[in-house]
Amino acid sequence: MNEDVICAISTPPGMGAIAIVRLSGEGSIALTDTIFKSPSGKKLTSQPPNTVHFGRIYEDNELIDEVLVTIFHAPHSFTGEESVEISCHGSPYIQQKIVELLLSRGARMAQAGEFTRRAFRSGKFDLSQAEAVADLIASTSQVSHRVAMNQMRGGFARQLNKLREELLQFVSLIELELDFSEEDVEFADRQQLYALTEKIETDIKKLANSFKLGNVIKTGIPVAIIGETNAGKSTLLNVLLNEEKAIVTDIHGTTRDTIEDTINIGGILFRFIDTAGIRQTTDTLENIGIERTFKKIEQASIVLWVVDLTSPEENLRQTAETLIPKLNKKQVILLFNKTDLLSSEESDQKTAIRPHLLPELKAERLFISAKTQQNIDQLRSLLVEMAHIPQIGENDVIVTNLRHYEALKKALEAIRRVKKGLDAEISGEFLSQDIRECMFYLGEITGQITT
Template sequence: MNHDTICALATANGTGAIGIIRISGDQSFKAVNAIFDGKNLEKADSHTVHYGFIKDGDEIIDEVMVSVFRAPKTFTAEDSAEISFHGSPHIAKRILETLTSNGSRMAKAGEFTMRAFLNGRIDLSQAESIADLIASDNESARKVALNQLKGGITNEISFLRTDLLNFVSLIELELDFAEEDVEFADRSALTSLLNRIDEKLLSLIDSFQYGNAIKNGTSVAIIGKPNAGKSTLLNALLKEERAIVSNIAGTTRDTIEEILHIKGHAFRLIDTAGLRETEDEIEAIGVKKAREKVANAQILVYLLDASTKDLNDDLLVLKSIIRDDLKVIICATKIDKFIPDLYESMEDRLRNELTSDFDFIPISAVENQHIQSLKDEMSSFVEHLKSPENNVVITNQRHFEALKKSLDAVHKVNEAITFRISTELLAYELRNALEHLGEISGEVTNDEILGNIFSKFCIGK
């Protein structure tokens, strides 16, 4: 365990009303005392705030407030202090320079949170949820990250892991008495436990699709022929003139990506080049990119001009890009200019020709007709990904991979019991299952994994 005293700017870079520098380590109060003209912080009570000046020798750098937090009731479970100063980047730089010349060192990325983990203040999944909470850019992401910070994932698997550990102990005991050929672990009870673990792991794994949509946003590809109204729709959804709108076909040459929030969920809207055969080299690249975006999208919004009578080309495109896992919404556009009979017959033709399920919404982006219906349909897609039985949602790729490995190990243990494989192999598979479950909370980990996780944190956290 590293007992260096570390310091870093805890607030965002840039000018602000105040800034905060965080210090943590056994010598925190001594380090700050060396540059603080005010109360002796080494004698101050925990969770108190003190007025004074930060000085470099005889020079006053700034008028500050210093907060004192004594171990173990701190974020890192170490003695900690926070200096609140006037929010100038230059002042921050001067204070940090003065601290580092008086016994502190600059913290590495995520080092405060890593110390909280290493000191047993939080587990690894909680540490990762702190980074997710900081990065959350929508209400759903905030709620999920906060639930994980409260120990949501760990609580879901800790009891199952404890029960499994008891069986591992009994199996290990059988190995000690191998010559007597006795069984201490009830195989039927073990099978029942494994089935419960299997069910829980599957539920958590299934939640990842919803969790990924919350954390990274749901990708929505807006495609159609040139001049179908893609850019006009993007502008209507965003309520700003983000894309150039023109009567000239092929105006959009590249993809435009913007974030839209609907009912607490983030959607990554991708306005693409119109799909058509073209001799224009640049436009052809845009068409290729459009197809690539559709291949990675979760929702497809396909636009058809409401006056379109020949749907053959559109049907060919739709049949070539529709996938089973793709939510398809077909919109008849510019309905303010045409009578309903035109686009109602369009829907009938599409339903007869397309075997895949889709939603049909007639819209006018210019007149804002049925745009809310489109938003509701997109939001509904995300909500349906959520399992009503599971309050914990997996948003972290590392957790997802560890859960899959755990599930695979549980299946192997079940096979070992079914085929009455030797106790040595059964013990091995059980330890594997325990290890993968422990990877989530950090009970089983290594320095390389920890370094990779915390290196992605911001400095000062």
């Protein structure tokens, strides 16, 4: 156990109604007593754990703030150590002053992630759970929150530990055989071991394959907004994000680079990408922007193709010659924009004809006005539907961490070598090595390394 007392401001930087300064380490409560005075004169060191106390923070005789102090005794705290949380007013000056006082009394500033690291070292949770704390803090949607919460509660770790325990039973029997190699005995049933490797291969593969979904949940579903210049792409981006993110003008080619931002729609995080308008141009910078548009189409899960209803149909057909080959296997929504600029007669005519254009393109079709936000709610509903995010229950395990994914891939390679080894009837010594390697990579995820 690290005996240093560490401290840090636990609430976001800046001004607010309240802020929390946290301490952890043996002697945290006694150290807080040196700057804290309660109205009754009681000492925090004589108070029971998990209690809250009102008082004042002083520097010499100068009052700094009135605060609430919560004390925790080891091991019943987040870090598993003796801990203190000081709830003060959210003035940046007050926060900094309290930290300075604590440092002057012998505490030191906590390093990034040190409170969570101490919790891991104290056995409060494993490495995958510790990493889930950061994911929980960064969660921006209901789905990402649910995935992080499940991992932090140990769902992922329990599944990995079960796999390791099953492998450990067999590798122990195989290694026992090696001790009696001269007697030619077999303790580990090879058929049972083969059945187990198939089951574990399936379980690991399922976890590894979930990373594609997990990465989307964590970073947002990429949605590319494409179309001709001046079709209303940037206006649509601003409407979807509820802020003026992109510059909007009547000048063709205003957007020359990609603009990205995320927003939560229906509990799902979407990452919208406004791209440069597509047209024939001799402008070098604009052509670079158009090339980037094509790259973003490749990366996107959903493509919003914005069409200007006021432009000639021929323009759409020319753009389609360039775009349709790049939209193969993409989910596309064809958005006929600027309905607000059409007369009733024009609107009726184009509403009847335009949906039947480009029959070779498999796409949803919707008439909108980005300017007046006509049918934008329908577009949001369509995006949620096309996201295809499955219902994630409390016990579902979704891999969102790249380190976990890489370890699972290596574990999968190792267990497949075990299967091949069993088919080839290789010696127990080599089987044991591959089983141990699989266990190693599973244990690496949770911080349990088997030697």
